[in-house]
Amino acid sequence: MSVSMTLTAGAMWVSARPIRRALARDDYLDTLDPGRRPAEPPARLRRSGRVVVSREGGLPVYRYEPAARTPGLELMYLPGGGLVNPLVAEHWWIIERLARATGAAITVVCYPLAPDHGADDTLAVIDAQYERLAARAGTSRLWVAGDSAGGALAVGLALRASRRPDALVLFSPWLDLALENPAIARRVRCDPSLRVPGLRAGAAAWAGERGLGDPALDPARVDPTGLPPTLLFQGGRDIFFDDAVAFARRADAAGAPVRLITAPAGFHVYVGAFWTPESRSAFAEVGALARATQPAMT
Incomplete structure (x- = not known):
């Protein structure tokens, strides 16, 4: 483990x-800002590529096309939260x-959120955006990536899509929405941000009448057999760590090509700490997968 990761x-x-304290509350949903909005792309992205913003049902869809582009590679990103x-x-x-590592054009989907919207609304928006990308002229490879809750949504999408993604990239994914793993009680003592009560309340509100046991919603209950090549990055200080290990073992037993890469000192979505060697290594792995799966020139 690096000094910079430990210090971070x-x-x-x-x-x-503040995040930790809010998530520790059973009434976490009452603390949410009703005016919360997605963060706009930073100005530097417009200097390093092209940013296009569209709206679907009132929600923004951001498309970032880096100047150094890999032809045909499209990536849908599902942010956590x-x-x-x-x-x-x-x-x-x-x-x-991600764009630097892969050269992909990245479409960031801001999906409907609980408690105002349930799972059916979320999945309908994600599926529609994915089908648009799959049908886009010139798309030769289509990846899906996501962090935290977005990682859970990415797994579900990969298993139900009519055209399977060519790869998945999961950053600290939330792989058991019910948070039933007994190892969490031990792991939470070293997690600087996540707590169970608020997360579980959000998941329950999102699942609604379908319930957290619905295998179409919860990766802990799906058959991973049909997953494409998948990179799963997880930090040892994250309460989701043990669920990531369990998911990778299930995938291995099913013959699914899931590779788990861990950072012992990493916290939730540690790849965001781009100044650390662990983060740089993670994106190097993603870049290597992009190069390894690039179609041969004809």
């Missing part, structure tokens, strides 16, 4: 205190580095 994790005990919070500024750090 330590700093998060201070910087993430506990199913209740929108894209934040830090997500753009991840999106920018």
